[in-house]
Amino acid sequence: MDADIRVRFAPSPTGHLHLGGVRTALFNWLFARHQGAKFILRIEDTDRSRSTEEYIHSILEGLSWLGLDWDEGPYRQTERSGIYRTYAEQLLAEGKAYYCYCSAEELEQKRIAAQKRGQPPKYDGTCRERNTPIPDRVPVIRFKTPQEGEVSFQDIIRGQVTVANSQLDDLILVRSDSTPTYNFVNVVDDITMAITHVIRGDDHLTNTSRQINLYMALGAPMPAFAHLPMILGPDKARLSKRHGAESILTYREKGYLPEALINYLVRLGWAYGDQEIFSKEELIELFELEKVNKAPAVFNQEKLLWLNNHYIKTGNINRMAELLEDQLKRKGSLNQDNQISLDTFPRVVKSLQERCKTLEEMAEAAEYFFKEEISYDAQAARKFLRPDIAPLLEELLRRLGQLTDFSEAAIQEVFSYILSQHTIKLVNIAQPVRVSLTGGTVSPGIYEVISIMGKEKVLGRLQKALEYIEGHEAATALGH
RNA sequence: GUCCCCAUCGUCUAGUGGCCUAGGACAUCGCCCUUUCACGGCGAAAACCGGGGUUCGACUCCCCGUGGGGACGCCA
Secondary structure: OOOOOEEEOOOOOOOOOOOHHHHHHHHHHHOOOOOOOEEEEEEOOOOOOOOOHHHHHHHHHHHHHOOOOOOOOEEEEOOOOHHHHHHHHHHOOOOOOOEOOOOOEEEEEEHHHOOOOOOOOOOOOOOOOOOOOOOOOOOEEOOOOOOOOEEEEEEEEEEEEEEHHHHOOOOEEEOOOOOOHHHHHHHHHHHHHHOEEEEHHHHHHHHHHHHHHHHHHHHOOOOEEEEEOOOOOHHHHHHOOOOOOOOHHHHHOOOOOOEEEEEEEEOOOOOOOOOOOHHHHHHHHOOOOOHHHOEEEEEEHHHHHHHHHHHHHHOHHHHHHHHHHHHHHHHOOOOOOOOOOOOHHHHHHHOOOOOOOHHHHHHHHHHHHHHHOOOOOOOHOOOOOOOOHHHHHHHHHHHHHHOOOOOHHHHHHHHHHHHHHOOOOHHEEEEHHHHHOOOOOOOHHHHHHHHHHHHHHHHHHHHHHHHHHHHHHHHHHHOO
């Protein structure tokens, strides 16, 4: 346990919290909880034009939903501008930064020209030694990156990483509108917040060398770095809008469980022998940054669904029942006037949890329990609601009507009796009954369905099926 | 284009020089269970990117190639 160890998750509210961000947050959180360290949340909102309150809200909501709780923050960079100004002035005063008067257009041209020559497209240093301002131009503040030597650091996941300073840019610290930029605020914040371990996505690996130069210029102690491999889409390109980069909260809407998401995400780049299922407690116990993979991982929906199904099957019934109710409400399948007894939802969950991969799917599969009217699947009706079955349905209707105990056992007895009287197999009557009650050919066990649905609804639907068969028979007789 | 990083079944991965005729999981296929669909059980197919080294011995170490990813913004 070490409370002096401090990590942070620093999302930018220029978009929703997506899978990649969650994975970064999760690894930070697991590392912190494993170490007994502090987990800090920092909102990197220096891009004022693209940051929104809505995204901030969605990020906090997403983390809370997943149970990734933070110990400090959320800090917001827009509230810390004074701190950045002080540090920028310090660098300026020490000659470690300078005003640059080059315009955006000029810089763009220089970049293209450099690339054409086969050189790294970095700033050419025009204003590096300038000491007189250019009138009518508002300058930016640039960092004087060392021109000689190289930067080298030991990444916890990657090992030794080395970059020549000649490759590095004199990066902009403060924009002409006097707001600070990412590489600058990120370093200043990590210094002032005493962050000891910077755990972030691989896409920041090349930023690290630039930032290390900044740490050195500011005379600050260096944190440890750990760069997580990226999550790729099925096309092996970085996660994009098309697959997986939508808000994590849409996973909640689609009926995914937080524990499934966490279990899935942690296995992207981390493993503990052959174990696939991990509780949060186990993860906190077992997780180690040193064992994180270097290679990027492709996101696989199927496996997430498998895990989600696992947690639906093993989860607390009452909790699942509540989530199912939410889903049904969202779908508009629950009318106000529906008379649903309290124990119906848990019973529905029990009957469906083996066969549903998401709660949304479960809500779809459970609709016929709650809707007033059902409609028949055309093919199913054609195949199973035929005239020859009508006498059996009638008898079933009569005998079920006589039951006072509507338990599965009692219902099974009724079926057994009818089966023995007519020497038919269960399958011959089960499917027609299934279609009559659910509208389709797929459902939980038929006794279970009947018992859960309740006497009133069952009798009504059997009656309706008989009418349907009769109507069809008449139509067929007329030559239709 | 320049630089950085990476490389085991379709996918996630185990593997840290001999235990590997390479293990597990998802997905796929077959069989069994079964009132439908699932679940479950059993089984099959499926990989060490290529070439050089190092070594008695390489999936494991080194080099080159190839492939993939990332960065190169007054975005983060």
